[in-house]
Amino acid sequence: xxxxxxxxxxxxxxxxxxxxxxxxxxxxxxxxxxxxxxxxxxxxxxxxxxxxxxxxxxxxxxxxxxxxxxxxxxxxxxxxxxxxxxxxxxxxxxxxxxxxxxxxxxxxxxxxxxxxxxxxxxxxxxxxxxxxxxxxxxxxxxxxxxxxxxxxxxxxxxxxxxxxxxxxxxxxxxxxxxxxxxxxxxxxxxxxxxxxxxxxxxxxxxx
Amino acid sequence: xxxxxxxxxxxxxxxxxxxxxxxxxxxxxxxxxxxxxxxxxxxxxxxxxxxxxxxxxxxxxxxxxxxxxxxxxxxxxxxxxxxxxxxxxxxxxxxxxxxxxxxxxxxxxxxxxxxxxxxxxxxxxxxxxxxxxxxxxxxxxxxxxxxxxxxxxxxxxxxxxxxxxxxxxxxxxxxxxxxxxxxxxxxxxxxxxxxxxxxxxxxxxxx
DNA sequence: GACATATGTCACCAATCGGTGATATATGGT
DNA sequence: ACCATATATCACCGATTGGTGACATATGTC
Numbered sequence: 001x002x003x004x005x006x007x008x009x010x011x012x013x014x015x016x017x018x019x020x021x022x023x024x025x026x027x028x029x030x031x032x033x034x035x036x037x038x039x040x041x042x043x044x045x046x047x048x049x050x051x052x053x054x055x056x057x058x059x060x061x062x063x064x065x066x067x068x069x070x071x072x073x074x075x076x077x078x079x080x081x082x083x084x085x086x087x088x089x090x091x092x093x094x095x096x097x098x099x100x101x102x103x104x105x106x107x108x109x110x111x112x113x114x115x116x117x118x119x120x121x122x123x124x125x126x127x128x129x130x131x132x133x134x135x136x137x138x139x140x141x142x143x144x145x146x147x148x149x150x151x152x153x154x155x156x157x158x159x160x161x162x163x164x165x166x167x168x169x170x171x172x173x174x175x176x177x178x179x180x181x182x183x184x185x186x187x188x189x190x191x192x193x194x195x196x197x198x199x200x201x202x203x204x205x206x207x
Numbered sequence: 208x209x210x211x212x213x214x215x216x217x218x219x220x221x222x223x224x225x226x227x228x229x230x231x232x233x234x235x236x237x238x239x240x241x242x243x244x245x246x247x248x249x250x251x252x253x254x255x256x257x258x259x260x261x262x263x264x265x266x267x268x269x270x271x272x273x274x275x276x277x278x279x280x281x282x283x284x285x286x287x288x289x290x291x292x293x294x295x296x297x298x299x300x301x302x303x304x305x306x307x308x309x310x311x312x313x314x315x316x317x318x319x320x321x322x323x324x325x326x327x328x329x330x331x332x333x334x335x336x337x338x339x340x341x342x343x344x345x346x347x348x349x350x351x352x353x354x355x356x357x358x359x360x361x362x363x364x365x366x367x368x369x370x371x372x373x374x375x376x377x378x379x380x381x382x383x384x385x386x387x388x389x390x391x392x393x394x395x396x397x398x399x400x401x402x403x404x405x406x407x408x409x410x411x412x413x414x
Numbered sequence: 415g416a417c418a419t420a421t422g423t424c425a426c427c428a429a430t431c432g433g434t435g436a437t438a439t440a441t442g443g444t
Numbered sequence: 445a446c447c448a449t450a451t452a453t454c455a456c457c458g459a460t461t462g463g464t465g466a467c468a469t470a471t472g473t474c
Contacts, residue, residue, distance in 0.1 A: 009421045009470055030327055036462055046423060051463075119323045120237055122381035130382060137386045156402040159386035163378075164371035171370075174329035175337060179344045179366035195363040202409040216440055216451045243432055253453060258433075 015053055015063070017043040022064040027110050031117040034061075058124055070111045071133045072104035074140050086144060090154075093144055094200040098161055099193055105169045112170050137162070150205045157203065161196055168192065222260055222270070224250045229271040234317050238324040241268075265331055277318045278340045279311035281347050293351060297361075300351055301407040305368055306400055312376045319377050344369070357412045364410065368403055375399065 021043035025034055036057050040047035054060035077100050078085040085093060105111060118126040137159075145154055172183035182188030228250035232241055243264050247254035261267035284307050285292040292300060312318060325333040344366075352361055379390035389395030 011421070014421080032328060035460090037460075047462085048424095048464080049422070052421085057462090113327075116323075116326045118381065119377050120320075120327055121239060126381075134384065134386065141386070152405060153398055153402050155387050156398045157406075159388050160371045160375075160399065160402055161367075162386060163374040164367045167370040167374035168367075170326050174325065174333075177341065179341065179348070179369060180362050181366050191360055191363045192367065195360050195367055198359060199364075199367075199406050199410055203406055218451070221451080242430090244430075254432085255434080255454095256452070259451085264432090 011053065014043075014045055014049060017045055018050060018054070018060055019064045019067065021045075022061060023068065023110060026113050030113050031121065062124070062128065065129055068110070070108070070114060070129060071136050072101070072108065072111075074136065074143065076104050077101060077140055078144070090145065090150075091200050091204050094158065094161075094204060095193075095197045097144075097158075098165065098196040098200075101162065102165055102169065102189065102193065105166065109173075112173060115166060116170050152203060152205060154204070157200075161199070165192075165196075218260065221250075221252055221256060224252055225257060225261070225267055226271045226274065228252075229268060230275065230317060233320055237320050238328065269331070269335065272336055275317070277315065277321060277336060278343050279308070279315070279318075281343065281350065283311050284308060284347055285351070297352065297357075298407050298411045301365065301368075301411060302400075302404045304351075304365075305372065305403045305407075308369065308372055309376065309396065309400065312373065316380075319380060322373060323377055359410060359412060361411070364407075368406070372399075372403075 018039065021039050022034070025039060025042050034057075036047050036050060039057065039060065040050060050057060050060050054063055075082065077097055079096055079100050085096065088096065114126065114129060118130060141155060141158060145158065168178065168181075168183060171178055176182070176184050181191060225246065228246050229241070232246060232249050241264075243254050243257055246264065246267065247257060257264060257267050261270055282289065284304055286303055286307050292303065295303065321333070321336060325337060348362060348365060352365065375385065375388075375390060378385055383389065383391050388398060
């Protein structure tokens with residue numbers, strides 16, 4: 001409230017403050033309380049500028065979505081080394097993917113908030129983000145797994161594991177124990193990773 | 208608005224109307240818009256009665272939670288026949304459990320809404336519901352699976368599958384395709400069930 | 415320096431929110 | 445029949461919401 005007045009009259013800076021405010025507010029409080037007034041307050045900017053520059057809150061959120069990298073890039077899911085990753089056996093590729101996926105998701109609270117948001121309030125923004133994510137997932141899948149035309153439904157397997165891990169990571173924010181699994185400790189997550197490893201080792205047929 | 212006035216002065220009936228209003232409102236709009244005013248409006252009852260009879264909205268929601276059966280009962284997860292279920296091989300028990308779990312969750316939109324709610328807004332109600340569910344899950348697990356002291360982490364496996372299925376069912380409300388999996392058709396769900404079957408058949412060691 | 419415009423501030427609106435006090439009326443015991 | 449009380453309605457409160465128009469001031473152009 002003290003340093004609120006920043007009449008630098010720099011539209012770019014103001015827009016950036018608004019976009020950043022969406023991010024920090026979303027990370028701080030989740031999607032609840034993500035209103036025009038709250039965003040403007042957080043940015044220290046008058047809310048009328050949201051209407052002027054972004055044509056309303058949805059427009060601002062869309063701008064926010066455009067400049068952020070919510071979904072972990074393929075490179076990160078592959079362990080930052082595409083070449084060596086693609087040379088691994090399919091089993092190990094899947095195991096690594098699971099571990100990388102957990103780590104990538106854990107360090108993106110914003111992504112978790114948005115994924116939770118998608119589940120309760122489908123809207124234009126979440127639809128857009130879903131489209132991007134769906135595309136990213138499919139690209140990743142086709143890049144590393146589609147050529148292994150095994151007799152098992154590899155796609156369904158990967159998505160099942162991905163769904164489980166997504167759910168568990170999101171739940172770990174507000175839940176300590178899930179069905180006896182401790183989601184707060186590394187040991188608990190090690191159990192999860194281990195069972196994923198076990199699954200892929202037993203299920204995936206070698207090439 | 209027409210038949211709003213029901214001055215029957217029957218406290219039980221009024222309380223029931225309020226409790227039912229929470230349910231229908233939750234199923235209709237999800238947890239958004241679940242406020243004092245909205246609930247009272249839905250019930251066709253003055254909101255002051257919520258304070259009088261339930262000491263506020265949390266109290267009303269708690270009463271609502273107490274009388275509903277959100278979580279599928281163990282009997283249902285076991286396929287309505289405990290005896291024959293417990294005589295199945297562990298593998299088949301797990302496969303049946305997965306199929307029953309999907310069906311049970313699919314036909315409980317209220318449960319889905321609450322599960323989604325738990326992910327974004329932890330509060331007293333969701334905590335309570337989580338406690339009940341956690342207890343139910345563990346009971347189910349100990350009843351049917353704990354005696355099979357295999358070398359694999361059966362608990363982690365079950366919870367992983369449960370997490371995946373929960374996520375996919377909830378997502379199917381607002382998403383058609385997840386990573387190439389069609390969540391709108393029986394064929395898509397058949398793929399999911401099949402891969403679960405494959406996993407348990409390959410991973411679970413026979414007794 | 416004058417002026418159009420871009421940028422930002424402020425005041426206000428109607429609607430809704432959670433919450434409370436005052437009041438009316440039906441119920442049930444004496 | 446009378447009266448205490450349980451039940452329900454209504455009117456209001458301050459705060460907050462999304463949204464808009466009027467106004468002020470800095471910026472850049474001529």
